[in-house]
Amino acid sequence: MPDSDPHGHGHGDRLAPVLRPVRAGNGFEEALEQILQIVRLGLVPGGERLPAERELAQRLRISRVTLREVLKVLQDQGLVESRRGRYGGTFVRARAEAAGATGGAALRRRVEGVDIEDVLRFREVLEVGAAELCAAHGLSGARAGLLREALARTQDAPLAEYRRLDTLLHLTLAELSGSPTLTAQYAAVRSTVNDLLDCIPLLVRNLEHSQRQHTALVEAVLTGDADGARGAMREHCAGTAALLRGFLT
Amino acid sequence: MPDSDPHGHGHGDRLAPVLRPVRAGNGFEEALEQILQIVRLGLVPGGERLPAERELAQRLRISRVTLREVLKVLQDQGLVESRRGRYGGTFVRARAEAAGATGGAALRRRVEGVDIEDVLRFREVLEVGAAELCAAHGLSGARAGLLREALARTQDAPLAEYRRLDTLLHLTLAELSGSPTLTAQYAAVRSTVNDLLDCIPLLVRNLEHSQRQHTALVEAVLTGDADGARGAMREHCAGTAALLRGFLT
DNA sequence: CGGCAAAGGTATGAACGCGTAACCTTTAAA
DNA sequence: TTTAAAGGTTACGCGTTCATACCTTTGCCG
Structure with missing residues (x-):
């Protein structure tokens, strides 16, 4: 008799499809995933900017602080680039530049x-x-x-x-x-x-x-x-x- | 010119499908949703028990404290019933009893x-x-x-x-x-x-x-x-x- | 040429959610 | 009557996240 069914109720692991761990990640990770999606889908083409931090934070319903931590990671991976000043912003780097930055290690990590x-x-x-x-x-x-x-x-x-x-x-x-x-x-x-x-x-x-x-x-x-x-x-x-x-x- | 596109970059709301608010709910709400799924799908039939709190908490990767808050809500809605003692547990109530408890107000709330x-x-x-x-x-x-x-x-x-x-x-x-x-x-x-x-x-x-x-x-x-x-x-x-x-x- | 507006960069402290860990109480089977 | 396994309770602490304010940079427009 399997451990998970000590009473013999007989519903082995029917619950498995639903009982996955809650919160695949914290707010920070979820936001990271979403912005990655925008980049990977090409919704913002290389060379163009994401919405401004303040606006982006509002739309994702996270604080600007948290959002900036996400952007920091993306910048370290070479996926985006920030420019200050009016008409500045967070710009998506073209795939060529992006790949150069980390040698695609981040990509391989995501894919495995x-x-x-x-x-x-x-x-x-x-x-x-x-x-x-x-x-x-x-x-x-x-x-x-x-x-x-x-x-x-x-x-x-x-x-x-x-x-x-x-x-x-x-x-x-x-x-x-x-x-x-x-x-x-x-x-x-x-x-x-x-x-x-x-x-x-x-x-x-x-x-x-x-x-x-x-x-x-x-x-x-x-x-x-x-x-x-x-x-x-x-x-x-x-x-x-x-x-x-x-x-x- | 719409407010959301002040620079004329021309990608109106292409971001909308991806830029939904992060964390549709906190861990508590996500766990609630998952247990509701188990009940609504009938993965645990009326009259039978959910896994024990300690096990359920582990599988959902939440603390027992949080899990118990979820179960408290479900109990208040009349969807489950707890019994103490060995061979006790959290039992799913049959739909008939469940509906009686709150007059289906909770259902209507979910459906709208x-x-x-x-x-x-x-x-x-x-x-x-x-x-x-x-x-x-x-x-x-x-x-x-x-x-x-x-x-x-x-x-x-x-x-x-x-x-x-x-x-x-x-x-x-x-x-x-x-x-x-x-x-x-x-x-x-x-x-x-x-x-x-x-x-x-x-x-x-x-x-x-x-x-x-x-x-x-x-x-x-x-x-x-x-x-x-x-x-x-x-x-x-x-x-x-x-x-x-x-x-x- | 100078200022304004809009963008990113920085700092601080509080609030809250959640986990850990230990304990108590109940109950039915053995 | 013992005991194992279940729910019930409590206290403390840590990490995340938020709110808010302010600073710095920079290009356009008057």
Whole structure:
């Protein structure tokens, strides 16, 4: 008889999925994670600034003191750079500069311990679901425009910006799904995926392939072809997944 | 020009999906939420006990003091009942007794402020995705057995237990998807769905319909029919969704 | 050229949340 | 009647976080 079930009540570890440790981190760590997300998702491109400290602290509902400790860490890792004076701010460093600062040690530290299968499957579920929701419910003119716009931006993207604009396209689709929870979860998982992608080479072949899939995907979504959208997205995700599974042991 | 973009950097509120307030609650509230999930999901059936305080505190990584404050609240709401002495413990009260205690005021409080569309869409995405993953990857003999078993239990369920066993069936499928993240997210969203379901009448008609869908779903999953599994699950979710949308304003 | 406004940089002290640790009390099985 | 295991209680202390104020830097605009 297992220790955890001394009374024979018979519900072995059914509680496991829910009974995870509370507070994965303190406020400081959570804030760090969120700002890392902004950077990894490319919501603020390299060279541009984050909101001012006072504003950022308010939005995260933490004190400026705590926020500054977070920024201190990011600066030590070479991910951001602060400039004083009016029109100063906290600027996101381009990936090239950033990698130079610590040799990517911080990235490797973040990536190890990630359950790749978990991430890839969860990602696929969210993306395929979002695509299907958008196609099935249809998009109003304005919303369709947003999607088309995001796609267009990826078409004529310089190589260094491709990852960022691709992320934005997918994030747009997630937002258009009409489920804020889905959007937030996608943002979280995608930021992890981007970390993984940073560990492997960027192949132009895959990139062109990606672009064709994006086009087909958006086409299907806009014409309300739910099956087509789902299929296109699944294939698209499978491509990335195969790539990552291949390179990461 | 909007206040939030004084420099014209042009990234309006792209940050919104990520920049939510840190620490939705303190440790106390997070723990409360998790134990509520256990109860709402029926992971511990009415009449049975939660793990002992000392063990529960360890698994949640909180102190016994904090845990006891959580249990105090749950007791005040009539959801659990403590018994002292050896072979005592914290027992989950059956829904009938629980409702009597506070007249369901606590339930109504939890339910208001829920974005129903968000919940229903997110739920559908997760469930359909889990079904497809299971069908596509195939289930080993042991795993297939778990699913069949969970289905069988819902077949001959007394009406009062149906909700609980249905939840367990769906949770099993989520676990079999092979993505712990998906499982955890499903647990969270399903506990909200159960709250919503508690606000509307239970119709035997729907229940029978549900059962047919469950059977078809499991059948499709076990034969590796991904399209069929997805379709069955989507229909199943649509049913619940229509019900909830109809009854809740 | 000088000042203003907005940004980051610094310092301090209090408040609060939470953990640790020890103890008491109850209870049913052995 | 003993005892083990459960809930009930208390006290103290530490680390995080907040609130607040103030200083310093710097570019634009009058």
